[in-house]
Amino acid sequence: xxxxxxxxxxxxxxxxxxxxxxxxxxxxxxxxxxxxxxxxxxxxxxxxxxxxxxxxxxxxxxxxxxxxxxxxxxxxxxxxxxxxxxxxxxxxxxxxxxxxxxxxxxxxxxxxxxxxxxxxxxxxxxxxxx
Numbered sequence: 001x002x003x004x005x006x007x008x009x010x011x012x013x014x015x016x017x018x019x020x021x022x023x024x025x026x027x028x029x030x031x032x033x034x035x036x037x038x039x040x041x042x043x044x045x046x047x048x049x050x051x052x053x054x055x056x057x058x059x060x061x062x063x064x065x066x067x068x069x070x071x072x073x074x075x076x077x078x079x080x081x082x083x084x085x086x087x088x089x090x091x092x093x094x095x096x097x098x099x100x101x102x103x104x105x106x107x108x109x110x111x112x113x114x115x116x117x118x119x120x121x122x123x124x125x126x127x128x129x130x
Contacts, residue, residue, distance in 0.1 A: 049087065052080030 059073030 049080045049084030053077050056080060
């Protein structure tokens with residue numbers, strides 16, 4: 001291999017390395033974006049109640065002779081279940097779509113009620129409604 005070909009190979013290897021770095025950084029950003037949007041669709045969006053229940057079950061599963069962790073675990077499981085019942089989960093994209101559909105249905109039904117209740121009275125002297 002002569003000197004001009006070797007320098008071309010070195011330049012190409014540097015460019016390839018830069019392309020790999022840029023691709024890796026783009027993929028890392030894409031993975032972060034996918035993680036953030038997955039929370040919007042509710043896949044990992046169960047709230048703190050699910051974490052409390054998991055912690056309580058873990059405490060119940062720990063073997064010990066005094067049963068203190070079992071009692072504490074039962075209390076934490078109860079608190080997690082109560083939390084899930086009383087605190088609404090965070091808003092997700094599916095909730096937004098269903099909310100928009102409900103509002104459109106409400107608008108249609110109210111407009112139908114308004115048009116059915118409205119009576120046009122026509123003045124015999126004029127052809128326009130009053």
